[in-house]
Amino acid sequence: MIYFDNSATTKPFPEVIDSFVKVSAEYFGNPSSLHNFGGLAEKLLSQARSQAAKLLSVQQNEIYFTSGGTEGNNLAIKGAAFANNKSGRHLITTTIEHPSVREAIKQLESFGFDVTEVPVDINGRVNVKTIENEIREDTILVSVMHVNNEVGTIQPIREIGQLLKQYPKIKFHVDYVQGVGKVPLNINDCHIDFCTISAHKFHGMKGTGLLFVRDGVKINPLLNGGGQEKNIRSGTENVAGAVSLAKALRLIMEKQQKEFTHLNLISKQLREGLFKIEGVAVNTPETHAAPHIINFSIPHLKSEVFVHALEEKDIYVSTTSACSSKQKTISGTLSAMGMPEERAGSAIRLSLSYTNTVDEVNTVLTAIKQTIEELRKVMK
Template sequence: MIYFDNSATTKPYKEVLDSFVTVSSDFFGNPSSLHSMGGQAEKLLSQAREQVAKLLKVKPTEIYFTSGGTESNNIAIKGAALLNRNKGRHLITTSVEHASVMSAMEQLEQEGFDITYLPVDENGRVRVEDVEKAIRKDTIFISVMQVNNEVGTVQPIKEIGEMVKKYPKILFHTDTVQGIGKVPLSLQKSNVDLCSLSAHKFHGLKGTGALFIREGARLAPLFSGGNQERKMRSGTENVAGAVAMAKALRMTMVKSETGIARMKKIQSMLRTALNEIEGIKIHTPIENSAPHIVNFSLSGMKSEVVIHALEQEGVFVSTTSACSSKKKFPSKTLLAMGVPESLAESAIRISLSFENIEEEAKTAIVKIKKTANQFRKVMD
């Protein structure tokens, strides 16, 4: 089996699973309980928070554990909008964000907020000058993802952050779910106020994530209850999940330098080989692109048909994002980039992890070429 769908989810590290089982078995107390078992759980939770903060080079008090990227995005966007609506009701984002960002924005529109969806260029990148031009007196929030989950485009987060410094009323949020461990980002130097992470994208467990909230930034909590996570996210904490997430992030960061270099080499191999196959159009840009994603179209072929054909060959890839892959609509990201609908409907995404090797890429190329030729014969 060749697993090339790591942008959808990654295989958890064995050490991560072991840490989750150990904490769940031996330290299962509620961290809010007063007895010693609760104290042990609370200590582990604090240690996990400190580890994540250290790896991200921020303060432990700026890390809030969540259930993943979707929840982190919703807390950031809705929490900022609801708390600051008296200052303004205008938010800015791009036309290529993850569904959890787009849906949150659409919900806020129904509540009377005004949303600007910025266009992107042919490479899927937003222009900093377009972001600044969209700013109004009533703008309170900007959300731009770090790495596009479909084509791998890296957005100019640092440059946008520098620009936003001139507008102290505006909170700047980035969804770094696809970028963490693969595309370096300094939250401090980039002037990011809010940042979303999801553990299962870096070999952690599903249902665990985090939200960075810069000290001084204020949000309205979306959950009411026992005031856990310093009143930002009520609900009994997933201690084992937080510990496992900290372990996964640490292991990912340790492997990052050599892992990124290997992924870049494999990505280059894939691009070169795919370009030689008749009817293939690569959408992932060469510049400002993450090292783990290659998005391409097989002209005239429906992507879901190709996905299942490759699966029969033992190669697992995907269409758009995992959240949208079953809806059978052409990729909004590709359409926003100006890709014709016929090509957008035939898009395939290969996404790598540090665990993939060159031999897998060579085998996958042979299988893709075989599949393309078979379908072409049927079409002819």
């Protein structure tokens, strides 16, 4: 099997699974319990929070454990909007955000918030000046993803953060889910107030994530109850999940330092190979793009048919975002980039990890070329 769908989810590292199993089996006490067994669980939770904070170069009290990217994005966006609505009710985002951001903001619109979606260029990148032009007296939140999950475009997060530094009332949320371990992000240097991370995108366990909330920034909880996570996220903490997340974060950061050249190499090889295949149009920009995502189209071929044809060769890729691929076949990101419907409707996403190899890239390129030829014969 060749797995090139790592942006949908990654295979957990064995060490991560081991840590999750060990904590689940041996330290299953409730960290809120008064007895020593609960205290052991609380200690592990605190250590995981400290480790995650150190790896992200933030403070321990700025880390809140969640169930993943969707919860983190909803908590950041809705929590910030409700906590700061006395200062204004205007939100700014882009036309290419993940569904968990788009739908959260759409719900806020139904509650009376005003939303501006700024466009992106042909490379899927937002212009900082465009955001600046949309800022109003009542603007309270800007939400921009770091790495686009469909085409891999890296947004100018630092420049946006520098801009918003001039507007203390406006909070800055960044969906960092696709960038962790592949594209560095200095949370403090970028003046980010809320930052979302999901462990299963970097070889952690599904159902585990964290939200960075800058110290002193107001946010309202979405889940009320026992007051866990400093009253921001009630519910008995997933200690095993938090410990395994910290483990996965440490391991992926180590791989980024040691194996980033390898990832760049196979990404370049894949891109160059795609350019040589007749009928393929590469959608991922050549600059300001993450190394692990390459999006391409094969006009006149349906993307879902192509995905299943590769699957028959034991190669696994995807169409659009994994969170929306079963609902629609036309890429909203490519449409927002100005791509024609024929191209947006035939998009394929290849997403790599540090475990992929040069040989796998060669095999996939050969399979793509063969599959195109096979499908075109059928269509004649």
